[in-house]
Amino acid sequence: MSTVVENIPGQYEVEDQPLDSQMTLSMGPQHPSTHGVLRLDLRMDGELVVKTIPDIGYLHTGMEKLFEYKKYQQGIVITDRMDYLNPLGNNLAYVMAAEKLLDLEIPERAQVIRVLMCELQRIASHMVWLGTHALDIGAMSVFFYCFRQREKILNLIESASGGRMTPSYFRIGGLMMDLPAGFERRCNQFLADFPEAMNTFETLVTGNTIWQSRTQGIGVISAEEAIDWGITGPMLRACGFEWDFRKKRPYSGYEQFQFDIPTGKNGDCFDRALVRVEEMRQSLRIIEQCVNQMPEGPYKSDHPLASPPLKDRTMHDIETLITHFLSVSWGPVIPPGEALGAIEGTKGNNGYYLVSDGGTNSYRTRIRTPSFPHIQALPLMCRGRLVPDLLAVLGAMDFVLADIDR
Helix, strand or coil, X not given: CCCEEECCCCCEEECCCCHHHCEEEEECCCCHHHCCCCEEEEEEECCEEEEEXXXXXXXXCCHHHXXXXXXXXXXXXXXXXXXXXXXXXXXXHHHHHHHHHHCCCCCHHHHHXXXXXXXXXXXXXXXXXXXXXXXXXXXCHHHHHHHHHHHHHHHHHHHHHCXXXXXXXXXXXXXXXXXXXXXXXXXXXXXXXXXXXXXXXXXHCCCCXXXXXXXXXXXXXXXXXXXXXXXXXHHHHCCCCCCCHXXXXXXXXXXXXXXXXXXXXXXXHHHHHHHHHHHHHHHXXXXXXXXXXXXXXXXXXXXXXXXXXXXXXXXCCHHHHHHHHHHHHCCCCCCCEEEEEEEECCCCEEEEEEEECCCXXXXXXXXXXXXXXXXXXXXXXXXXCEHHHHHHHHHHHCCCHHHHHC
8 A cells, every 4th residue: 555645635645556556446438427438447546546547439439530421511410419418509619610611791690599599508508517416426306406497498499499409500601590489488488487496506506515525625626737638618717717718719799798707716626516507697697688689680691602592583593493402402612721610618618620622521620629638637636536536526527428539
């Protein structure tokens, strides 16, 4: 056994020992607290975690390669499967990259609806994180409270797009369709009900002494270390670093909305929870502004590469009919170039980098997902901790394996 030195409450500095003196514990890939097919190779010194080796790749689907064989519009369906808890965010990052290549002007109404739907999706994603994180550390009731609220959001998304988990609602140049009748009323009802639910969450979770003891001082990482590892999103802001793409690099008209960037101080699991809870309140502010200030106008650009000719015009001349047929079957022919669509996703920075060679398919698609760098920092946050602390770190990290393996 190696000598341990107490560093901060519950965390120990462990000395590296020869492998034959350490116990190897394999956690996963079938384990409820790994939130997917993630395997962790744990090197243990008694009950302490000396080293954590993430073993990824069990869910590899080759999504980046798939984009090279699909038309640009068909690629939107693939983005839904990337981070399946934030499909609309992935939709947006992808279409933004294509729109940059086409130099499209997006109608204001489409921009505001995109913001509205992405903020609804942010709350829904955080609901899954909070419910499953609480479940990981022994609080079962929170899971049911969170999923009750999430269902209300998924019903709103379904009413607009026809899909719940994979809506594919955004299109290059705008939206698939306009918001349905009655959407504003239903959205206002959600805005009226959700604040009370938020108060319940805080009472059950962040105000719970057991939760505090399981998360405070656990998985600590400094802002400098977080930046070095490429950590973004709520995990970075929990370290006290105020960075949010919606504020620092505004897109889709976010500069028009009033909201704050919540930050933490300690960079531990507890602060990550506080940041995400406050983020949901800020998302409510943005959604309310979207509903109250929704502009009139078209929901899609009239650019010929984004929208096919109107159907009634196709019966007037053969050229228009051919154009309509090619627009639907081929999709847009994007000029040569490269562009990056970067957004503040629910878990951090999402980015789609498209390279076009002038065809109907992307020559290369490179995806920057937040979960991949986050899981790289897991060994740093878990060294000298107990296995139950490791589960708390995993839950507070909020990752998705499809986001990592892709």
